[in-house]
Amino acid sequence: MEGRLEFDRNHVSMAFKRAQFVLYDVKYLLGSLPTTFDDDLRKGFLHGLSLMLNLLVMMQGMDSVVRQLIEPVLCTMAMIAQVHAGMWRRNGFALLNQLYFYHNVKCRTEMFDRDVVMLQIGASLIESNEFMIHVLNKFNLLDWAAADFEQKPIEDDTLRHTISMVEEFLGLLITVVGSRYVPGVGEVCNEERTKKEIIQMLCVKPMPHSELNRALPEDQLHETGLEAVIHEVADFVKPSSGNNRGVYKLKPHLFDDYDTFFYHYTREELSRSEEEQRNRRKSAGK
Incomplete structure (x- = not known):
């Protein structure tokens, strides 16, 4: 159709290469801010x-499969959920190492966080029921x-895997809907995002300066x-003896901002944060 962009899928054409080179040039130019x-x-x-x-207008109506940008992200999220459900045990440590770096604070800004934003963009552009069905699939x-799921006979292993996958599915939906502390996604700035990270980290435990700094993305x-x-959200507690280190403790009124579903928590950090909040409430007589 006239006015549409069409590329052959079977091989990389020169026209497509030229289009890529143009996009690379545009990327470079956008990153070079003029002084005046x-x-x-x-x-x-x-x-x-x-x-x-005009380019975006021409892109409208392109093959929906090609434009489905959330497809590789959903594949990644589904694989991670399967790993957590114990469905990839025969793959050794290679896959676990990849997942570790995918979520690690040094890498997640350009990996996990980008994927979450991509899903949020996709969810905002796709009809809600279609998006839900796509994720469920x-x-x-x-x-x-299905309505008759509980009436069907299910093996114990299958049921256990299904329960774990449901937990991962619901957690992903909460992240897509509720994670808004990203400039450009929510009405926040970088300082507010950093505060959010610090608050959630200090809900796990009080931390010394060096450990807290390592827990934040660069x-x-x-x-x-x-x-x-840091001084807006935490108080510094000096060491009680020469062998201890001073730590930052979250300001008491900010414990109300504790997010049980904070998507940067590891499973261990989530468990420790929940235990920390229970102990704090118990000590306060709540």
């Missing part, structure tokens, strides 16, 4: 924006969602932003 804006630069920017809008839970300048906000 003059009239020629403004006109060039508006012209480029107009061309980009990837998690192999369409039978579980920006392009290898800075975590800890120093700029």
